[in-house]
Amino acid sequence: MDINYKFFNNEELKSGVFSSVNDAVLAAVGAYNQYSKFTLNERQEIIDSIKKKLLCRVEEIAYMTVEETGMGNVHDKIEKLILAIKKTPGIEDLITEVRTGDNGMTLYELSSYGVICAIHPCTNPCATLISNTIGMLAAGNGVVHCPHPRAIKVSKYVTEIISIAIRERCGIDNLVVTLNENSITCTNEIMTHPDISMVVTTGGNNVLRQAMASGKKVIGAGPGNPTTIVDETADIKKAARDIVRGASFDNNIMCISEKSIVAVSSIADLLVEELVRNNVYYVDNDEEMLKLTVATLTRDMTLNKSLEGKSANEILKAAGIVCERDIKLIVVNTIKQHPFATVEMLMPLVPLIRVKNFEIALDSALEIEQGFRHTATIHSQSIERLNVAAKVMQTAVFVKNGASLVGIGCNGEGDTSFTIATITGEGTTTARHFARRRRCSLTNGFSIR
Structure with a gap:
């Protein structure tokens, strides 16, 4: 397959890729402030646009991933990418709970956290990035991706595809971003940045321990030996x-x-x-x-x-x-x-x-x-x-x-999920786990029983 690698040239960085942590986070915060005004249906329309654009590139992404990481095989990565794109739930995962009685009504709904730091492994870099992005956007958040250095090039490429899809659909640029180069130092800086509201880590124990010490809400996937x-x-x-x-x-x-x-x-x-x-x-x-x-x-x-x-x-x-x-x-x-x-x-x-x-x-x-x-x-x-x-x-x-x-x-x-949060207890994570559960109460009425 003839693959165009022009994006790998650092001089041709486009939407969603930044050279500094602060620039990346601040851009995502600005985009999130615009995105937070959107309706649920508008969020889903954006997610559908992302899925459509990614589905056209799955073979290319699969080849790039195998070439860069040296792991896995193209055939299975294609299947994995399609699974992440098609079966990761969107806004339908955001369930509303209502309790009514003689004294009124209490409503429980799920709202966005803000900008999420999402850390991904080299074993499943793109499927995890795509699945988490869909869930995080469905919950109303912005995202700063921290890919494994062993998969930095293809992760940047996928992030750019997503960022451009969002911009073309609704005019918001840099709602989903990443860094041109990544390291443990950069990841730590993003996790502890004051404008990051949540850290989601899929990978090894070392980065999970650092995330738990960040002072932020953490969703953590630990090791396994199935x-x-x-x-x-x-x-x-x-x-x-x-x-x-x-x-x-x-x-x-x-x-x-x-x-x-x-x-x-x-x-x-x-x-x-x-x-x-x-x-x-x-x-x-x-x-x-x-x-x-x-x-x-x-x-x-x-x-x-x-x-x-x-x-x-x-x-x-x-x-x-x-x-x-x-x-x-x-x-x-x-x-x-x-x-x-x-x-x-x-x-x-x-x-x-x-x-x-x-x-x-x-x-x-x-x-x-x-x-x-x-x-x-x-x-x-x-x-x-x-x-x-x-x-x-x-x-x-x-x-x-x-x-x-x-x-x-x-x-x-x-549903499909590539972040299985064993340490923090969420299990297979989807949109509802990337949201805050809020309670709103109304007295006197709204019960028709």
């Missing part, structure tokens, strides 16, 4: 398809993707057979396990960043393992104490842990998930086990008999 349980009652063929679908999607850099499999021993071999039929490379010998461990982990048992988000075939090649077919996922037979299970492996490599029964499977899954309460999935035909697992795991996203992607609305019901 696991999936497969018991002896499961539809094994479907479970295998779903696991490969979720764990291989965009080379497993999604925070919700299955990072480990805990299977009841009686069906584990059958599950492996089905996984292999779905383009999995299965490892069950010490030699290949050691090769993969050395290639994908550092000496201190942390993730080898150079293989983060790479394809399964690239990982096997780096480990010196010969594979003559194209594969989607590597599954390694191991124990729950292995780093493949305890470290969030942001690559299409997952461990398979065999256990005696469902009760041990649930205990093991809880241990592997490490209390992050992010995402978990289960494959079982037992209603009782489905319910027990959901209660015990207590994750923000819990999927029963489906791929993890169902948890964010991909081929499933429910």
